[in-house]
Amino acid sequence: MPSASDSPRAAGEPVSRPERASDLNLDNAFWRFSLAVYASRGVAQECLALQETLNVDVNLLLFCAWMGAQRRALGPSQVEAAGATIAVWHSGVVRSLRGVRQQIKSLARDDFEPFRSQVKSLELKAEQIEQAILFSHAQAIETANTGTEPREMVAENITAYLDSVAGDRVSSAGSLSVACLVEAARRQIAA
Numbered sequence: 001m002p003s004a005s006d007s008p009r010a011a012g013e014p015v016s017r018p019e020r021a022s023d024l025n026l027d028n029a030f031w032r033f034s035l036a037v038y039a040s041r042g043v044a045q046e047c048l049a050l051q052e053t054l055n056v057d058v059n060l061l062l063f064c065a066w067m068g069a070q071r072r073a074l075g076p077s078q079v080e081a082a083g084a085t086i087a088v089w090h091s092g093v094v095r096s097l098r099g100v101r102q103q104i105k106s107l108a109r110d111d112f113e114p115f116r117s118q119v120k121s122l123e124l125k126a127e128q129i130e131q132a133i134l135f136s137h138a139q140a141i142e143t144a145n146t147g148t149e150p151r152e153m154v155a156e157n158i159t160a161y162l163d164s165v166a167g168d169r170v171s172s173a174g175s176l177s178v179a180c181l182v183e184a185a186r187r188q189i190a191a
Contacts, residue, residue: 024129024136025132025135025136026128029135030063030135031132033066033188034062034066034131036191037065037184037185037188040187041180041184043184045180046180046181047061049176050162050176054162056161056166057083057090058127059090059131060134061158061178061181062181063131063138064079064154064161065154065181065182066185067141067143067153068156068158069186071150072138073143073153074143076160078141078143079164080164081137081141082134082141083164085134085137086133086137093126093129094126097122098123101116101123151186151189154185154189158178
């Protein structure tokens with residue numbers, strides 16, 4: 001599968017967005033990267049802590065790590081644009097499904113568990129679609145080659161995202177870490 005840097009488009013030429021969900025590439029390099037990284041020890045716990053504490057979008061966090069692994073540095077405006085690309089989907093679909101799943105769980109009824117599992121499956125599918133939107137968006141991001149190694153770029157991109165979404169709250173949330181995420185992303189670079 002070609003990477004974002006293999007795009008044949010001319011500089012500055014817009015990339016058309018998929019008009020239908022069926023036009024999205026659901027099984028893309030970013031999705032596979034995310035599955036591998038998220039399954040790594042400690043990553044899910046870090047990501048969920050950031051989601052709960054700082055209202056971080058885990059898919060954007062993973063996107064920043066993946067872009068860094070691709071040697072593509074993201075500045076604040078690029079992180080903001082990526083967030084804007086998925087904002088409606090994320091708030092209207094992903095968060096809504098998450099809220100429904102959490103509400104069903106809070107009812108503590110074993111007979112509701114099959115339905116909660118179905119909602120959880122839909123939530124995961126919605127996140128895969130969100131990642132496909134981000135993957136498509138990545139094709140249009142112009143990045144400069146800073147000469148920074150991908151291992152450092154992963155950390156820099158994640159920091160850029162956390163700064164944009166949480167600002168001063170990142171430093172006040174001292175117990176939060178992205179060490180497992182950064183290390184798992186770095187292992188994917190080597191793989």
